[in-house]
Amino acid sequence: MNSGVAVLEIRDLTIDFGGLKALNSLNMEVYEGEIVSVIGPNGAGKTTLFNAISAMVPVTSGDIVFEGSSLLGLDPNQVTARGLARTFQNVRLFTNMTILENVMVAQHCRTRQGAIGALLNTRGFRSEEDQIRAQGEKVLGFFGSRLVGFRLNQPASVLSYANRRRLEIARAMATQPKLLLLDEPVAGMNPVESAELTRLIGRLRDEWDFTIVFIEHDMSVVRDVSDRVVVLNHGELLTEGDYADVSVDPRVIEAYLGQDTIIEDATAS
């Protein structure tokens, strides 16, 4: 699956929140075309890792290298412009904008037209607007009947919980990234929906050529779709490898302590 080219390299990454080490000299790589899942008990630093990559928390030491150049010192919008997009654990849509506007606004860093073009209604402006709209509809189209049709001009607030999660992924896709960071994409979904989304994650890689890193607690999703599993504990890398190896690793089971049944269930089924 992976081409052997590291898209993302995390080197000795430490994030210090006033004495609390959320991440402690973490090292990991993500290779092109891979689907990597990040697991670990609560407070292991998974979301902090995502926040650090997307420049939303300051890095204490270490380096984050994306496609050969460091992301340190960039603003979140510059990171996104480089080709990294994320979703949020607690869905954060622009709920009062329409569904289409949500995916249109996400193309901001891929488009150019400014105030002057809009005021003069130039040809460049109009063609870019059409392009943005078409791209938005294409991204939404990926989710099939769920997000397209009469709903496109409805505000995002009418969407059901599961569809909000889908729209958030669509919005991240609209930024035209190389690497997608999905923070618990199936949290709160029912088994049917989460199975469907798991398949979609696979298709995102196969059809859209995204490299994907996702945080997940649902072990069946992790098992079904990830090429590699990275386990974090107390801000440190516990282990990484195939799901089959990781899930029976005694250290992982110990880290989950009390939650080990989840893993056993998943293995059994």
Next chain:
Amino acid sequence: MTATEMRPGTAPEPELAPPRRALDQNWRRLVRMGAVAALVEVFIALSGMPVRLDERPVIVSILSLGYVFIGAIPIVVGNRIGRQVRREGVPIHKAGGYELLAGTLAGAIAGAGLSVLVALLTHFDIREPLVNWSPQLLELLSFNRGTVFGVLIWLGIGAVGGFIGGGLRLLPARLRRTLLTMATTVVLISILEQLVADLVSGVRLESVADWFYGRRGGLTHSGAGVIAAIAGVASFFGRGRLKAARAHVQSLEGPARTRATSLMILLTAAVLIVVPMLVGSLTNELLANVGLFVLLALGLNIVVGLAGILDLGYVAFFAVGSYTAAVLTAATSPRINPEFPWFVALIFVVIVTGLVGLFIGAPVIRMRGDYLAIVTLGFGEIIRLLFLSDWLSGWFGGAQGITAIGGVEIFGITTVDGTNPRGVFYLVLVFCAIAIYVSWRLERSRLGRAWMAVREDETVAEAMGINTVNVKLLAFVVGAVLGSFSGAIFANKVGSVFPSSFLILVSMVILVVVIFGGMGSIVGVIAGAALLIGVLGGPKQPGLLAEFSEFKLLIYGALLVWMMLARPEGLIPSARRTRELHQEEFLQDAWLRGEVDTDDGDGNESEATERP
């Protein structure tokens, strides 16, 4: 309050609260509302409003605006007391005697406030702290017929007012609406006297105006009768027509909708072009002032309404625009006086204000929420103090300001200045049109979407690739430039600029206009400016009700509070804003229309089709 509590006289359903308790509650509510109304009455009386407004007759020798104010309160309270909280599943009893009784009592309590005031006014003199504790007030309240009459008459007026208010509930809706329309139209036509009389005279019907309005203001008896009759007939038979027409226009789609919209715009433009030709200079002056504030409000609307940056120092850009235009066009400007033609100066105005916007915006924009608001407030004052300072008085004349600023020369044809308010209005109109176009185009562009995203969730907007600092700065600068247009016209209209024209109060008034009209809504902002500035007046500009000028700020405040409680989205809100503030209702409506999706239903359906 449930239906049974409302009507202690009838036998309630047994499972509901015992009637004895309900009666207690009703009494308590009645006394409370009456007492609040009484306090409001006394407060208004002591604010000096009635005495001042007594000079403004509504109907000659019968009713003055002062009495309208204090007389309306018992009616309102009498009406409110009978209001029932509608609860699903609880039957609403038919309005009846209870409403009348409760209304009368509450109204009487409200009136009693004034009765007590009359008694106190007669026996004590505390004019020292309370300026309006005056013989004139006593005279007004007692109708010049002694204390006893004053005490009794207010009890009576309160009771009758409350009775009328309660009685309104018993009338069929159609009749009620007709009566209310008649009353409001008469008051409105009387308030708009200057405008209406001017307009009627403009179309050479002075005799009609003379017949409508008394010589010293106010409607004549026959005039009031005719107006009430016309309004009544129109309301009774035209009920719902307007609403239906609006709904029809809104239901149009595609080219038909575009045609309807352009027709509306053309009509409005035609009216705005024709009306100033018909009215005199006083009304044109008023229209020009309203226009200047529309321009300011449209500029602020981009900053506050679209990008969600709460700018409390917006007056800074008005000031910078004014001073730049003044310095560049006036011959008397202290340091540099190139005496540019106004339109040349305007180019510099745009550049200078843009730069000042960048300069102020760059540090400010990195802050959020309250911090940002406070800092903009500070910058608004700093700019004014700079113009006032001795340090820069060599440039801007300090407290003396810059005077003898020439008018706006338009291609050598005519010069527009303060002596030609009609010209000023047309000039303002052109710039308002520009501002409207700019707001309208930008809202529907890539930039407008970015502003919306920033307003909704700045952190996420940033993470989705929007350079929030840049787009916010751009909103700040666009708003600043629109405000500076207003400033540049203002300087050449008034002919002089002083630091005292740019008090923080101006910022507040513009903000109130935007909030009152409806944030983010172009039509709303224009309506807000027309109503507030046109009727009540701007910070220094008189409105149609010049008598109100002392109480302008009090009324602004009261209106704002009421607006926030009753209609936080503003007078004519943008659809988006309404959704934001009434999300629950909106979702409920959408659900009823079947537009809200549920997880189970269609989730499983599409699951089935997708399954291999």
